[in-house]
Amino acid sequence: QVPLVESGGGLVQAGGSLRLSCAASVRTFSIYAMGWFRQAPGKEREFVAAISWSAGSTSYADSVKGRFIISRDSTKNTVSLIMNSLKPEDTAVYYCASAHSASLYGLERRTYDYWGQGTQVTVSS
Numbered sequence: 001q002v003p004l005v006e007s008g009g010g011l012v013q014a015g016g017s018l019r020l021s022c023a024a025s026v027r028t029f030s031i032y033a034m035g036w037f038r039q040a041p042g043k044e045r046e047f048v049a050a051i052s053w054s055a056g057s058t059s060y061a062d063s064v065k066g067r068f069i070i071s072r073d074s075t076k077n078t079v080s081l082i083m084n085s086l087k088p089e090d091t092a093v094y095y096c097a098s099a100h101s102a103s104l105y106g107l108e109r110r111t112y113d114y115w116g117q118g119t120q121v122t123v124s125s
Contacts, residue, residue: 001025002117004096009119012086016123020081022096022116033099033107034072034079038092038121045095049081050107059107064090086123093118 003026008019024031035050049060049070058070069082079096097112105111 003027003114004098004116006094006096006116006119009094009121011122011124014086014088014123014125016086017082017084018086018121020083020094020096020119020121022079024077024079024098024114026114027098027100028077030100031074031077031098032101032103033110033112035097035099035107035112036070036079036081037095037097038090039095039118040089040092043092047108048094051079052107057107061108083121086121088123088125090121091123092121094121 006022008021012018031053033052036048037045038048039045047061051058051070051072067085072079095118096116098114099112103110
């Protein structure tokens with residue numbers, strides 16, 4: 001069973017929008033948080049956004065604040081990322097991740113237990 005399945009990536013022109021979705025299927029009763037990360041060619045994976053499962057509090061990387069919106073549907077165990085005003089530098093493989101324990105760290109720095117297979121987002125100039 002695949003823990004997380006992402007969908008919604010694709011090719012879009014600069015200034016356009018995309019919506020990514022991720023469905024969790026493992027240990028869904030113990031989700032503490034879910035997040036999105038991305039990795040561009042030749043670069044390290046970086047944090048994009050995350051949301052706490054119970055309170056719905058959110059955290060965003062500075063590079064996407066005001067453009068991306070993360071949301072969750074706890075009844076369906078899904079998390080979405082709406083990406084607006086996309087830029088060529090947003091091009092990357094986007095990964096969904098889930099966390100299943102409490103943490104002293106914030107959403108950006110905490111440990112995530114499961115990862116999706118990734119979905120490609122390409123923004124053309």
